Amino acid sequence: MAVVGIDADDTLWHNETYFADAQATFVQILAPWTPEGEDVLALHDATERANLELFGYGIKGFTLSMVETAIEVSRGEVSTSAIAELIRLGKEMLAHPVELLEGVADAVEELGRTHRLVLVTKGDLIHQEQKIARSGLADRFERIEIVSEKDPATYRAILDRMDVSPEQFCMVGNSVKSDVLPVLELGGHAVHVPYAITWSHEVVADHDADAFPVLASLTELAAWLQAPQRSVT
């Protein structure tokens, strides 16, 4: 393997836990206006899904969808101070410090000694750039690719820019849908490192358990890549 691609959110640093925390706060803020039995999070999820094509991934779209959901759930009765709180919540998420997953800094350094590294992340351009800067890991990567969608075409373009064939590329990340399947489809390699929580929009239907390797942590990847049967360079 010549090039290793590494996902960022929930692979290098915590992310989904902050969304889960924010959603819990969202439910609390809306509680006074939530009709008995109404599932606020299911509605927010549906709103986000409907807005995804226009808004793309990221916290600004998440926040706009919270405001929309708040008005809808409350039949327009929600207070403007609650809406202002939702916007503050979004801003807190954007300003949140980056917390690396355990062992990640050393793991990336180790991988960089034997492989060309590319960070591949999707989402909001400015927020991803800020998180990469705050992470202190930017210099470890030959390239940083912030993309709007992780599909086979996106990966193909990245591999072309790096002048590497799919057989020489291994992607690692927490999302089967975004980090694993599209790379396998191209004929590349992929390793799944699950995170504690998976965003509902990233959940894929059942897949063959043997279709790709699963590691418990990024810290195991260097050894996995060095295993004799893997060093096809």
Add this chain to the structure above:
Amino acid sequence: MAVVGIDADDTLWHNETYFADAQATFVQILAPWTPEGEDVLALHDATERANLELFGYGIKGFTLSMVETAIEVSRGEVSTSAIAELIRLGKEMLAHPVELLEGVADAVEELGRTHRLVLVTKGDLIHQEQKIARSGLADRFERIEIVSEKDPATYRAILDRMDVSPEQFCMVGNSVKSDVLPVLELGGHAVHVPYAITWSHEVVADHDADAFPVLASLTELAAWLQAPQRSVT
């Protein structure tokens, strides 16, 4: 000149006029809650500026700033249906068709016959990608660079990736602040093609009128580049 960089919003296609239209609608929506003598747009402008570091450029941040401003201007009295209207307004802007400036399609084709072309635009990743796709111009460019800020470091990174020196690069765009001055600072060339409206955040203090050339339209650029004193290739 080996490489020509071209800005997108208000250089290839109309943009600022839609913001101006949206702002007029915003003022109307808020009118029932606007105290006598309050300047809604000045407040929105200040809110946007304060949010710029967290939100970056683009319509989602613009929309969130409208909601914040609406709550502030109305002292919390604005109706939730007005807030829902503001979000709809933001979505309409995101879904707006791309309207090329007159002559731009031919001008880009002509420039591409003699120069390597790179599109350099800042803003929201997914929205810029969608506009580029809708414009039908994507194939005319060797590279498309969507960036979060147009400063000298950004331009230097683009020139490095294209393996071209500043003296061999000419940027053209409607913003003196983003398209002209940072490129001149690097030692590159730049041409200003003003648009009818300039976003307040892009206005720069007085600059030397002779510091850079100004053309009335992108359609004049090819001839300008061919002028004998310019063909330093």
